[in-house]
Amino acid sequence: MDKETQLVEELVKNALYRMDESTRMIKKSLAKISEDEVWQKPNESLNSIANLILHLCGNISQYVISSLGETEDKRLRDSEFSLTSGLTKDELLKKLEDVVGTAKRVIFDATPSQLVKIRTVQGFSFSGVGIILHAVEHYSYHTGQIAFWVKQLKNKDLGFYDGIDLNKKNK
Secondary structure, three states, rough: OOOOHHHHHHHHHHHHHHHHHHHHHHHHHHHHOOOOOOOOOOOOOOOOOHHHHHHHHHHHHHHHHHOOOOOOOOHHHHHHHOOOOOOOHHHHHHHHHHHHHHHHHHHHHHHHHHHHOOOOEEEEEEOOHHHHHHHHHHHHHHHHHHHHHHHHHHHHOOOOOOOEEEEOOOO
16 A cells, blocks of 8 residues: 555544544533533523534535535535524434534545545635545534533533543653
């Protein structure tokens, strides 16, 4: 296997791992809150966890599924923030898992030419690699917001790394 192929495979492997980690953390966070709390807003300037999940679904769909996957962009961004109810925690999680699963397949199947092709998303120019980095970073960013809000609501550690010694030194 040549170095370029190895590099592409390593990028894809790590992007998929990071997306799985964010999904795992959101799932663990949702398990700690009630159906009402998923739609609760900390204040008028902030979004509910449900709105953040809908926003993640829209963003990942627009960037990865539509742009990298070269399909029609059907995102309605404003609706991600305007809803105040209507979906349960299970429905939100299913929607997120479906979108992330589709996006992971698009990333996994991306060809080298798709990874270097420049395209415009939301007015920004990105290569396929840039789109993957954006999606992973954006997913992680909002996962942190969700975890913070759940910790604020419950005053509890979420146990993301229970059973793992995070004090191990590098080798």
